[in-house]
Amino acid sequence: MTSTGSFLDGKWFLPKSDRKTRNTNPADTHDVLAEFPSATGDDTHRAIDVAIKAFPAWKKTPPPERGRVLWRAAEIARRRAEEIARTMTREEGKILKEARGETTKGINVMEFFAGEGFRLEGRTTPAESRDCFTYTVLVTLEDYGFAKKGEGGALVEKGNLGPGGKLPTNTGGGELSSYYMWGMTPLSEAVIQTRGQGGERQVPKHDLVIVSTQGGALDTHSTLILSPHPAQK
Numbered sequence: 001m002t003s004t005g006s007f008l009d010g011k012w013f014l015p016k017s018d019r020k021t022r023n024t025n026p027a028d029t030h031d032v033l034a035e036f037p038s039a040t041g042d043d044t045h046r047a048i049d050v051a052i053k054a055f056p057a058w059k060k061t062p063p064p065e066r067g068r069v070l071w072r073a074a075e076i077a078r079r080r081a082e083e084i085a086r087t088m089t090r091e092e093g094k095i096l097k098e099a100r101g102e103t104t105k106g107i108n109v110m111e112f113f114a115g116e117g118f119r120l121e122g123r124t125t126p127a128e129s130r131d132c133f134t135y136t137v138l139v140t141l142e143d144y145g146f147a148k149k150g151e152g153g154a155l156v157e158k159g160n161l162g163p164g165g166k167l168p169t170n171t172g173g174g175e176l177s178s179y180y181m182w183g184m185t186p187l188s189e190a191v192i193q194t195r196g197q198g199g200e201r202q203v204p205k206h207d208l209v210i211v212s213t214q215g216g217a218l219d220t221h222s223t224l225i226l227s228p229h230p231a232q233k
Contacts, residue, residue, distance in 0.1 A: 002034040006043060009050045015039045026093040033091055048191060067117025074110035081107065136214055137161075137169060144210070168203045186211045187224065194226040 005014040019038045025031035039047075058066075077084060085099040092099075138152030146167060147155040155161070161169040172189035190211035192198050212223040 025090045063117040067114040070114035
């Protein structure tokens with residue numbers, strides 16, 4: 001069994017929490033892969049502060065240099081591919097053959113995006129479909145009650161979702177212009193807006209910030225409501 005903690009700002013540290021989390025093998029619950037203390041709210045705030053502090057330097061890092069970082073990560077993963085696959089099998093319960101394939105796929109993805117750092121073509125590839133657009137934002141806003149079913153388009157056309165609108169949405173820029181943290185991008189932007197640290201894109205009124213996402217073919221959904229104000233009992 002491995003005993004570990006949290007990796008933050010280039011260092012390992014043990015969160016100050018009495019609650020411990022165990023990572024067990026679903027096929028054999030007596031097989032404990034790792035045990036670590038759960039992070040606290042203060043640990044989370046610390047991680048956010050460190051990320052905000054590190055972001056300006058990373059933002060100025062040239063894309064080819066970022067690509068080299070990903071390439072080094074891919075090289076490490078390739079050297080340890082069998083170890084990763086076997087650990088994945090113990091952790092998730094999937095068969096070893098499938099875990100090996102998923103490990104290889106992950107390495108291939110890192111190598112591809114490492115190369116993207118050198119392909120600065122400055123163009124947008126057109127979509128294959130005609131009149132392609134993202135409808136999930138409209139559907140979500142309608143489901144939340146900000147517009148009646150079928151009227152989300154009119155809400156957008158009036159400029160309500162843009163900067164200075166009544167309902168600023170995707171304030172980080174969306175997938176066209178925002179930074180990217182895989183699935184954590186919307187949550188990161190919500191925290192930044194809630195804390196009033198959005199800079200030029202900061203929304204003046206941020207008493208309530210909603211962050212949501214969908215999975216699959218819109219068959220799963222999660223929503224988080226944030227506020228800079230203490231919870232009222």
